[in-house]
Structures are given as structure tokens and as C-alpha cells.
Amino acid sequence: MKAAVWHGYKDVRIEEVKQPETPPGSVKIRVDYAGICGTDRHEYVGPNFIPIKKPHRLTGRMAPLIIGHEFSGVITEVGEGVTGYQAGDRVTANGTLCCKECAACKSGRYNVCEKLGFKGVGDDGTFAEYVTFEAERLFKIPGNVTQRQALLAEPLACGIHATRLVGDVAGKSVVVIGPGIIGLACFLAAKLAGAGRVLVAGLGTERKKLVESYGGEYLDTGSKPIDEYVKELLDGQLADVVYECVGIQPTLDNALHIVRPGGKIMVMGVYEKQPVIDMNLLQEGERMLLTSQAHLDEIGVALEYMSNGRINADELITREVTLDTLVEDGFEELLRNPSKHIKIAIKIG
Numbered sequence: 001m002k003a004a005v006w007h008g009y010k011d012v013r014i015e016e017v018k019q020p021e022t023p024p025g026s027v028k029i030r031v032d033y034a035g036i037c038g039t040d041r042h043e044y045v046g047p048n049f050i051p052i053k054k055p056h057r058l059t060g061r062m063a064p065l066i067i068g069h070e071f072s073g074v075i076t077e078v079g080e081g082v083t084g085y086q087a088g089d090r091v092t093a094n095g096t097l098c099c100k101e102c103a104a105c106k107s108g109r110y111n112v113c114e115k116l117g118f119k120g121v122g123d124d125g126t127f128a129e130y131v132t133f134e135a136e137r138l139f140k141i142p143g144n145v146t147q148r149q150a151l152l153a154e155p156l157a158c159g160i161h162a163t164r165l166v167g168d169v170a171g172k173s174v175v176v177i178g179p180g181i182i183g184l185a186c187f188l189a190a191k192l193a194g195a196g197r198v199l200v201a202g203l204g205t206e207r208k209k210l211v212e213s214y215g216g217e218y219l220d221t222g223s224k225p226i227d228e229y230v231k232e233l234l235d236g237q238l239a240d241v242v243y244e245c246v247g248i249q250p251t252l253d254n255a256l257h258i259v260r261p262g263g264k265i266m267v268m269g270v271y272e273k274q275p276v277i278d279m280n281l282l283q284e285g286e287r288m289l290l291t292s293q294a295h296l297d298e299i300g301v302a303l304e305y306m307s308n309g310r311i312n313a314d315e316l317i318t319r320e321v322t323l324d325t326l327v328e329d330g331f332e333e334l335l336r337n338p339s340k341h342i343k344i345a346i347k348i349g
């Protein structure tokens with residue numbers, strides 16, 4: 001089968017590889033669509049998580065491996081002991097890999113497993129014609145959701161999980177910093193969970209229409225500093241909740257300065273450089289700094305939002321490529337125009 005194999009820094013090769021075997025408890029899936037995640041882009045110019053020196057703590061795998069975790073597909077083979085799924089089922093899945101033995105796994109929080117791994121960085125992933133997944137990580141795609149739309153379920157689930165960790169956002173004022181796919185996922189999750197005013201801040205006005213169509217307010221931080229916007233729009237008040245979805249020092253600083261005492265900051269950005277945190281500012285207002293790691297069963301909620309028309313996933317896909325054009329039109333394009341795209345889809349099947 002054809003697959004995108006990560007070999008090293010800016011070295012993703014489209015190769016002919018052996019189809020995976022289907023282990024007991026797992027299914028084999030023919031991939032229809034995959035999506036390029038921020039994680040994949042980080043790996044392209046990485047490695048970030050892909051093991052290159054010693055084998056992965058859970059899977060024992062090292063580079064080279066097939067990248068990608070976002071996808072939709074159709075089951076072609078069902079492994080021994082799998083119930084509830086059959087060949088022909090349209091599915092997507094949670095790429096989390098865990099040990100099933102540690103305290104986190106036993107309490108159901110396998111997304112923070114001690115030996116946590118992820119498809120596409122710790123084991124073969126979804127940028128391939130076929131992939132295997134454990135049946136317990138699968139989600140059936142509702143009849144009125146297309147394969148193309150369903151590939152958005154995974155990134156949307158990240159925002160839904162983060163919002164569950166923030167807690168009750170109903171009626172609260174929310175600011176989302178960074179209108180990429182994760183920022184937009186947080187925005188949609190907060191909005192659909194009943195948040196009050198939701199402001200989305202980013203450079204330029206490319207996402208303005210989209211944000212406004214869901215009842216949010218867009219702030220172009222290229223024309224005014226974010227703290228001025230917030231004070232103006234929230235009648236001199238600071239925000240109840242801030243999602244930091246960029247992952248650089250200035251946006252973390254901004255988050256700290258626009259959240260009210262007692263408010264919460266949910267950090268979603270991936271930091272390539274370790275940031276400095278103004279602990280005194282955080283502490284003097286009993287502000288809370290929260291983090292979120294992937295998701296649990298929230299892909300199901302995301303699919304439901306698409307099925308009942310509350311999220312239009314098609315408008316989040318800004319470009320479509322194939323495996324053959326993935327490197328030049330996908331990864332390189334994301335480096336050339338980082339803020340232009342929300343989600344780049346890869347049509348495989």
C-alpha cells in the first residue's frame with residue numbers, strides 16, 4: 001500500500017509499504033480522508049515526539065514510521081474478539097495509545113497514561129491507504145456526516161475536551177487567542193456549551209466571517225492590542241476564561257493579563273521554547289492555569305455536533321491534497337502560509 005513515512009527532518013517519503021496485519025481486538029480500515037494536524041507539522045520540521053534515539057516506551061517503535069492520526073475510513077477486516085463492528089462500517093478513531101495498567105488508565109483517564117503514545121508519532125498512523133485501530137478507540141460516523149467532514153472530529157474533540165476541563169462556561173465571557181483549528185475548536189466548544197460573549201483574537205481578518213457566523217466576535221490584533229479590545233468589549237472587565245492556542249511567550253503573557261482574578265487560562269498551544277510565567281500575577285488573583293491533553297470520548301460529541309448541524313465541518317477544510325502532493329502542497333504550504341489554512345485534508349481512498 002501507499003503511505004507517507006517519516007524518516008527525519010523535512011524528510012517524509014511517499015513509499016510502497018506492506019499492509020498492516022490486524023491484531024486481535026483491532027480492525028483494519030481503508031482510509032478515505034486524513035487531516036494534517038499541528039502535531040504533524042511540528043514533526044515535519046522535528047522530530048518532536050517521534051522516537052529517533054531509543055524505542056517508544058509503550059510501542060517499542062522508532063522512526064521511520066507512518067505519520068498522521070486524523071482520518072475517516074471504512075472497516076475492511078475485523079480482528080479476533082471484536083464485537084459491535086463489521087466490514088463496511090464507516091468510522092473514525094481516537095489515536096491515543098496507552099498501557100491500560102497505570103493509575104491514569106485505570107481511572108479512565110488514558111489520555112494522560114504514564115506511557116502515553118499516539119498513532120502517527122509512536123506507532124504507524126493514518127497517512128496511508130490502510131491503518132489498524134483498537135476497536136475500543138473507534139467511533140461510527142453518523143449517516144448524514146460525510147467521510148470528508150468526519151476527519152474534523154478529532155481536532156474538534158480537543159476543544160470539547162479542553163472545555164470540559166474548564167468546567168461550566170455557561171454565560172461566561174471567553175477569549176480565544178489564536179484562530180487556528182485548535183483555537184476554533186475551543187471557540188466552537190465554548191459557544192456550543194453556552195458561553196456568553198466569546199471573542200476570538202488573531203492576526204489579520206481571515207477568520208472574521210467564520211467566527212461571526214457562529215455568534216462570536218473577532219479581534220484583529222494587528223490593528224489594536226488585545227487587552228484594549230477586551231476592556232472595550234467587556235465594558236472594562238477582564239475575561240472569565242482565556243484559551244491560549246498559539247504557544248509562544250507573548251500570547252501566554254497576554255492570556256495572563258486579560259483574565260480576571262479567579263478566572264481560568266486553558267493552555268492549548270504547543271511551546272517550542274519553554275516560556276516564563278509571571279507566577280505573582282497568576283497567584284495574586286488566584287487565577288488558574290489549566291492544560292488539556294488530546295481527548296477521551298469527545299470525538300463522539302464532535303460527530304454529534306456535525307450530525308445535528310451545529311458545526312459545518314466543510315468550511316473548516318481550506319485545501320485538499322493527495323498523498324502524492326502531501327509534502328509540497330501540504331507540509332511546505334503550511335510552512336509558507338502558516339495562518340492561511342484551517343485544515344488541509346488528504347484525499348486517500
Ligand SMILES: [Zn+2]
Pocket residue numbers: 037038039069070154155
Ligand atoms: Zn490532531
Ligand SMILES: [Zn+2]
Pocket residue numbers: 098099100101102103104105106110113114115
Ligand atoms: Zn497507562
